[in-house]
Amino acid sequence: MTSAPRPDPRDFRKRLLAREPLIGSFLKFPGPQATEIFGSIGYDFVMLDEEHSPWTRDQLGMGLLAAKAYGTAGFVRVSRPDAASILSMLDDGAIGVMVPHVTSAQKAHDIASWARYKGGTRGSGVSRGGDYGGRVGAGGIDGYYADSDAITTVFAMIEDAEAVEQIDEIVAVDGIDAYFMGRGDLGLSLSNVQGAAPTLDEAVKKVADAVxxxxxxxxxxxxxxxSDDAKAMKDVGVTVLMVGSDQGFMRAGALGQLGHFETLMKG
Structure with missing residues (x-):
């Protein structure tokens, strides 16, 4: 556990753009407890995984509230890459969102627009994300809009062969803060390409070089x-590195204790 003063979660985007090394994890169990644990031990952020887990909106709201309480930046990987999903997560207090399967510059542009007020199309609303009006200060509503836009952080997932082909156009879009290389789906997508296709390593290098x-x-x-994989990601230029998931940590810990138990009983 870190003993240093915790950065404000609302400074996450500043830290990210300054290329500070940041650590997070995917959270798949739909409840606040895992968020509280990761926040309490000093993780920079948590990614509530709506895409691959049975989170409801109420449960996501509780997870984001737990992130706020325990001083970590709360994100949501949305299951539906649309304006309504992004709006609801930001209104519910997410520092930002991760959007899967960004395969074109148009999709990247849409995501960036849906996530921001000024120059974008995010609907106006002041709920948990705006401290229920508490962040509308001397600058009025326009000041609140600008402040929110400065905090909101958008991750675009690059995990399709189509995205690799268009990566130069995708990364040229303003408003996307970070590009997450989804290597599991990317490897699967490349394996389904008819004809010549880059290897996963070649695709990762192409994406990293473009980003x-x-x-x-x-x-x-x-x-x-x-792992060697973690070092490889650092060497390719990754500064925001996530490790596994709450489910993965639980399974690894449980397997370890099972092995210790079997050794103990044989002794």
Missing amino acids: LGAGKILAAVTPNMT
Whole structure:
């Protein structure tokens, strides 16, 4: 557990754009407890995984409230990449969103627009994300809009062969803060390509070169921070690195204790 003063979760985007190394994890159990644990031990952010887990909106709201209470930045990987999903998560207090399967510059543009007020199309609303009006200060509603836009962080997932083909156009879009390389789905997508296709390693390098060449931030997940994979991601330029998930941590811990039990009983 870290003993240093915790950064304000609302400074996450500033830290990300400054290329500070940031650690997070996917959370799949639909409830606040895992968020509280990860926040209490010092993780920079948590990603509530609506895409691959049975979170309801009420449960996501509780998870985001727990993130706020425990000083970590709460994000949601949305299951539906549309304006309504992004709006609801930001209104419910998410620092930002991760959007899967961003395969074109138009989709990247739409996501960026849906997530921001000024220059975008985010609907006006002041709920938990705006401290129920408490953040509408001397600058009035326009000041609140500007402040919210400065905080909101958007991750676009690059996880399709089609996205790799169009990566230069995608990373040129303003308003996407970081690009997450979804290597599991990307490998699957590449394997389904008819005809010649890059290997997964070649695709990862192409994406990383394009993202970093455009001055953008690169993100990825690794199963273990002590693995060769984690070092490979660091070496390719990843500064936002996620490790596994709450389910993965629980399974690994339970397997370890099962092994200790079997050794103990044989002794």
